[in-house]
């Protein structure tokens with residue numbers, strides 16, 4: 001193993017409402033930007049969601065989410081700053097024709113949002129010093145969802161950035177009939193609980209390492225935000241320090257209790 005690939009492995013045990021999560025987590029030993037901890041946090045979040053899936057299955061409630069069903073990809077997705085960098089990298093790594101089509105769809109969506117009077121509010125939200133509360137976000141989320149604008153990263157009703165999709169997309173899982181998701185406001189969509197929100201954990205970590213505000217960036221302005229703030233992601237940190245920071249926030253979530261996923265505000 002080369003020095004640049006060297007990793008320390010940590011054994012973790014987290015008391016989630018669906019059972020104890022035991023995980024072996026490997027973090028780079030070298031100094032890393034905070035965006036490099038995203039896969040580690042996603043892996044932890046994914047394992048916690050699997051425990052919730054198993055619990056639901058045991059209770060006779062199977063997940064309805066399937067590949068090709070993207071009814072929920074019409075909502076306003078909140079993205080933490082580290083995820084915005086990861087998303088930008090993922091889009092830049094795509095082969096040119098696909099990447100260009102995706103960026104064209106993003107530009108078209110932004111034009112539509114501008115005409116609808118929403119783009120400026122989303123851009124303002126991405127730079128605010130004070131994170132908006134769920135109540136503040138509610139009208140923006142509703143207005144956005146009313147447009148049923150497909151996510152620009154959607155290709156033939158399948159996520160085109162699947163491995164880099166934001167935590168909010170991963171955490172919205174339903175057990176009610178899939179067709180109900182076409183109108184998540186009118187139908188009594190049943191979502192699975194989320195033991196801890198990885199986007200919020202990453203957002204709080206970002207605030208700590210940069211000394212700035214904890215923020216969630218709306219997906220249509222996330223790539224722009226990452227471009228503007230590339231310099232803020234240059235600072236390097238010990239992987240172990242970032243893992244401990246993330247665990248503190250996760251334990252804080254678990255102490256406060258499991259959250260329900262909440263369509264249409266993701």
Ligand code: SF4
Nearest residue numbers: 073151153154159169
């Ligand atoms: S990033 Fe992928 S999963 Fe998330 S809304 Fe867009 S297409 Fe859907």
